[in-house]
Amino acid sequence: MQSTRGKTPQNPLSPSDLNQMLKNHLSRSFDSFWLSGEIIELYQSAAGHHYFTLKDDQSGIKCVLFRQKQVIKLKQGEQVTLLGEITLYTPKGNLQVNAIRVVKSGAGGLEQQLLMLKQKLSAAGLFDVNRKKTIPKVVRRLGIITSPNGAALHDILDVMVQNNPLIEITIYPTQVQGTAAPPMICDALRTADEDSHDVLLLTRGGGSKEDLWAFNDEMLAYQLAQLETPVISAVGHETDESISDLVADQSCITPTAAAHLLAGDFSRLKQTLIQHQQQLNHLIRDRNRQHQQSLDQKAHQLFQQHPERTLENQHQLLKQASKELHQTITGKTAFLQNLLTLKDQHLQSQLPDVHHQQQMIHNWIHRGTQVIKQKKHNANLLLTQNIRSLNNLNPLQVLARGYSLTTDEQQKPVTDSQQVKIGDTVETRLNSGKIRAKIFERLDKDTI
Template identity: 30%
Template sequence: AEEAISVGALGRMTKRALDDRFLRPVWAFGEITNARPAPRGHLYFTLKDEEEEATVDVVIYKTSLTPRMRDRVKDGARVKLRGRMTYWAPRGRTQFVADRVEPRGAGALLEALARLKEKLQAEGLFDPARKKPLPRSPRIVGVVTSRTGAVIHDIRNVAFRRGGAHILLAPATVQGPTAAESVRRALAALCTVKGVDVIIVGRGGGSSDDLMAFNDEALVRAVAGCAVPVVSAVGHEVDVTLTDFAADARAATPSQAAELVVPDRAAVRALFRERHGRLERAMHQQVARRRLLLGRIERKLGDPRLGLAAHQQRVDELRGRLESALGRSMTRRGRATQALRARLLARHPGRVLAQQRSFVDGSLLRLQAAQRRSLARAHARLGRASAQLDALSPLKVLARGYSITLDRDGHALRRAADVTKGDPLRIVLEEGELRATVESVVAPSKVGEP
């Protein structure tokens, strides 16, 4: 029979085979997932192939780790690593021991998450203005998480320690390919329960792949659209998912979420007692100050009966003065009223109309007389003007034997030079006209010659 070897021997054989194969460092590239620092300073993560189903565990020891390398090792980052494959016998696994990290850009998963985050942020799902305030004293707290995990126990213990609140669990799968749909259905079921004041969506810590369900778009939209305030408590403080941005509040851990939601009754009672004591002391101080002020006022005022008597005397004096002034005022007003009545009677409408009628009649007679005189003077002026006009009339000249000679156009002739031989003429007499023709034109110097 073939001789069997021990597990330790098998591990040493495996380690020698890998050491012989990787005498020199090799470069490998892929996408980082599940990055986590160790307490001793080493850095562990998984390098995943983006084109096929293949992964390898990677460790960078503290002696090789630089701050720049630590910054480059992030979940979803594409990197190129230099190192050697080795076998770690205590755990029976192979791992890639890297000593150098170079960036190759963001991984496909990280890029997809970044695009989804930008899309949802552009739609306003992460807007702080749309976030709902948490209730101050919720009676029923809904919890969406695993039925068997530590999250529900932590939340229940914290709530009980802080004074109690009714915890309503909607169990869901929080890891794996069906986790997003399971959490979304549980959240929708709690939203339909009447009386649920606030909902905690939580799970414990894990790798980035374990928390990937809480980056699902449908789940993020369900959290943002929930009518009840939602607190996201996914992973640890360093873990950030898209549900953290969409929720109305974020807690670093499920226990912190319970502390955030359930008020501490002991602290509330202590605060109430402290405020009550302060209020009581303030009231006593206020009463003391008011009593002191009242004593000062009493001493300043003295006996109120003396003050009332003095004021009553003053009132009597003012009443007498008022009555006297009122009598004088009534007398003056009576006299003024009599004077106004006399003036009013003098201006009575009947009397005023009679005076005006008499004035109008006299004015009418004066107007008629003035009109007759004006007409007489006008007739006289017209007679004189008519006599003057008659004296200047051409007809009067014609009556004395003169005549008027007109040319063919009817214009009166004043000079012989205005016509020529053969022109027709009209000679106007006092009675009738004569028609003539110019036989000759005599110059002015020859007038009278034969």
């Protein structure tokens, strides 16, 4: 649905809305262009950006050159040619030109060629950030494309040896200067790209604009964009900027800076690995202690549940029961003896001269004595039977008669062939000694 903003008095545009619409329209309608004129009203902000007016005999237009885009030093009253984009400064509604590159009017052919090539490659998308690959944080295999005799290579190797000697480095020698250099650099890049490196470093030391011109080659730019391996470009010194720097996945101001970036903080990584190793050792020791404690608990439970322990407890109970039975019989015997004595004394007092009564008392005492003896005899027989029954239930006595006790790997008695399978290990306890055996055949109840 089409917006009605600004179409009626009831729904007007704000100045901010209008300025933003104008800015968007200018951005869609105008491509970048070259503009030539004289610099006046030149002003440099605290952030390093330059604001000025570019004029001819009849008109002038506001321009801004941001610090990141500056290559030459601007001077009041100087004739310059700039590559710019028309835009609107929305806070104030001022029309201005954002300068992409500024060169002195009548500058040499190399500079003009470079600016035109940058414009062409930028339009082709070779400078776009979204097509650039990420440089890995840890580099194990590095390919260096450079001159084998240049000082840049020696500086890089010195930094690598000092900061991270673990990186595996392969050098792909090539010319880095002259008209023959670009195709040789392209060949070296293709070869290095096929050798499974983590990163490629295209580099050379400083020099004049003509010395570094091989890295402003269009064919080299497209070759860099086609590589599968991430590439870092470190060409010249801090003030130099080449096409390879703009196309590469990352650029560094000097070869030495690139070496430091690739080497990383080796000592910190080493310390981190040591800390991780110590933590791992601590975890292993702690886990071993937990397993050992668990094994001790299982062993204690096994000891408490062992048949010998059960038999020992039952034997103690039997001894206690025998002792209590003996005490009961002795107490009852003493009680009856005392009772008989009292009866005898009572009878004697009542019928002291009656022979018959004496004979009855004598017989009663005799019978009581016999009963007591018989009960004692029966109690002893019962005790003997209980002892014999307990001994018959003792697994050790069963073993003495030629039987055996077989347990599985968890020390559980094996009473059914279904409890084990072929290949299991069992332990058989005999009357004397133990036998460990491995199951090679199982005959179930249904197959016997």
